[in-house]
Amino acid sequence: MSQTSTEISLIELFDFLKERKVGAVKMMGISLLIGLIIAFTTPKEWRSYSEFIPESTNNSGVLGGALGGVAGLAGLELGEGQDGTFNPELYAAVLNSTPFLMNFLEHETYFESIGQEIKVRDYLKDHLKTSLVSRVIGFPKRIQNIFSSKGGSSLSDEAFDPGIMKIGREDIDLIETIKSRIGVDYNKGTSVVFVSFTMQDPMASAVLTEYIIEYLTAYVSDYQTSKQAKKLQFIQGQVKRKEVSFLEAQRALAAYRDSNLGLSNNLAQTELKNLQSQYDLEFNLYSSLKLQEAETRIKVEENTPVFKVLEPVKVPVERFKPKRKMILIIAITLGFLAWVLFVSIKFIIRTQLSPRLLGKGKAND
Known part of the structure; x- marks a missing residue:
């Protein structure tokens, strides 16, 4: 019985909608x-x-193994430990970091x-x-910022720790704008990194995308090579100092031999x-340091990451936003659904609630 009444109600609702189809046209219009x-x-x-693959080259090479063997014969321990690689899943964190975004704001580029x-x-x-739409939605926030900036307190530069970044409200808003325009995605299955940047100038969009990738690759390279690079710099300083003492010992030996021939x-x-x-001592120490x-x-060369570019940065030809066809389709669809919802509520009130209210009124009489 209930199923029959439900079917009748749906049929009645459908007829009710058909009778008011002009309203649907108006709403969708x-x-x-x-x-x-x-x-x-x-x-x-x-x-x-741009799309690229970060290739880690962290294994010991043939030459490195050969030098290690020579050093072993000389009684040296050069170490075979490997440095950790930078996780590509952290690329987004690097590009969302405040130091990068502040540098990005100060970067100069040509806007066509x-x-x-x-x-x-x-x-x-x-x-x-x-x-x-953005201006309408953001109007209350702009009013709030005006009043909050008037009543806000500021720290004096003398009392501010120079080791801590001091960022104003304007910079915070600009940073959020940049964050919303940078896209970073890492596919674990294919190891492909996707980096994008959206701007209202096609040429600037391409140039700034290239800048983002250069910063990211330089950051990753520095992370993976910094430890060995510092070690190399230290050893090179030791080599220069030891070379001086080795040459002095060499000259002293040669001079003594020349002045004491036949003795x-x-x-x-x-x-x-x-x-x-x-x-001999200076020679062995100098040779050890050179090894x-x-x-x-x-x-350092082995730990330097290699980035294989799959899709280079190009100046976009077609606009990314707004997707006008999609906007119109969504608008018409929402208008139709809003009309169906409004008419359905009206139908329920008329067929379900009104009879009940009338019944209660008669019972009270």
């Missing part, structure tokens, strides 16, 4: 108009991107749309266009042996 306003007041955006080279910060403040007394032979021992320098240099 209004939604279409709103969609047109949104679609054609939203500024055009272009997105540049305005015909001049300016800082990213200045372009975002003075030339970045916003949509009508065979015990005193001369003892002095010669002492100079020879000093020379360590060569081994460390190889480790």
